[in-house]
Amino acid sequence: DxxxxxxxxxxxxxxxxxxxxxxxxxxSGTDYIHWYRQLPSQGPEYVIHGLTSNVNNRMAxxxxxxxxxxxxxxxxxxxxxxxxxxxxxRPKTSYDKVIFGPGTSLSVIP
Amino acid sequence: DAGITQxxxxxxxxxxxxxxxxxxxxxxxxxxxxxxxxxxxxxRLIYYSAAADITDKGEVPxxxxxxxxxxxxxxxxxxxxxxxxxSVYFCASSDRSLNQxxxxxxxxxxxxx
Numbered sequence: 001d002x003x004x005x006x007x008x009x010x011x012x013x014x015x016x017x018x019x020x021x022x023x024x025x026x027x028s029g030t031d032y033i034h035w036y037r038q039l040p041s042q043g044p045e046y047v048i049h050g051l052t053s054n055v056n057n058r059m060a061x062x063x064x065x066x067x068x069x070x071x072x073x074x075x076x077x078x079x080x081x082x083x084x085x086x087x088x089x090r091p092k093t094s095y096d097k098v099i100f101g102p103g104t105s106l107s108v109i110p
Numbered sequence: 111d112a113g114i115t116q117x118x119x120x121x122x123x124x125x126x127x128x129x130x131x132x133x134x135x136x137x138x139x140x141x142x143x144x145x146x147x148x149x150x151x152x153x154r155l156i157y158y159s160a161a162a163d164i165t166d167k168g169e170v171p172x173x174x175x176x177x178x179x180x181x182x183x184x185x186x187x188x189x190x191x192x193x194x195x196x197s198v199y200f201c202a203s204s205d206r207s208l209n210q211x212x213x214x215x216x217x218x219x220x221x222x223x
Contacts, residue, residue, distance in 0.1 A: 043217050044212075100154070
């Protein structure tokens with residue numbers, strides 16, 4: 001069965017970098033890997049997505065392993081506003097449905 | 111401001127009743143999605159639609175019905191609500207393909223007594 005796994009929780013000090021991992025056991029060559037975050041009582045918010053190479057935007061960076069079975073969301077300097085649950089997503093492929101990972105709850109310590 | 115709107119934001123109903131949750135987007139995105147999020151858990155896909163009149167099941171479709179007669183609307187109906195369907199429901203949309211980012215609504219908190 002296709003499976004997407006993430007650590008249940010992580011902690012970071014404010015202004016330190018944070019690396020949030022995600023493993024996706026089955027992924028096709030054309031599936032993008034997405035990351036979203038969710039603040040309490042809000043809908044998920046798009047963070048970043050990519051296919052093969054590393055991606056950067058104003059919010060974060062995304063590092064994708066060469067075999068594409070894992071990815072890492074990088075927050076370069078964690079702020080208190082980054083405290084949220086972070087989900088990785090593998091879009092539907094011909095093999096399976098859209099799969100969100102279980103999410104990592106990130107705590108940021110002042 | 112353009113976006114994705116869900117209604118109602120909160121709904122309380124009784125078991126056996128029919129409930130319809132509404133989702134409207136102003137971007138003319140091709141894809142629309144319905145997810146449920148149970149307390150303390152992640153998101154599970156119920157149904158999605160690639161275009162008007164095209165829908166497909168997600169991970170947990172049983173007990174739900176969807177339709178998409180217009181691109182901008184994607185209502186979700188619980189034909190006979192059960193307590194296990196108490197959850198927060200999120201609608202999302204994405205443009206052109208499943209590989210494009212999804213934009214989420216604020217959610218509907220549904221309680222079934």
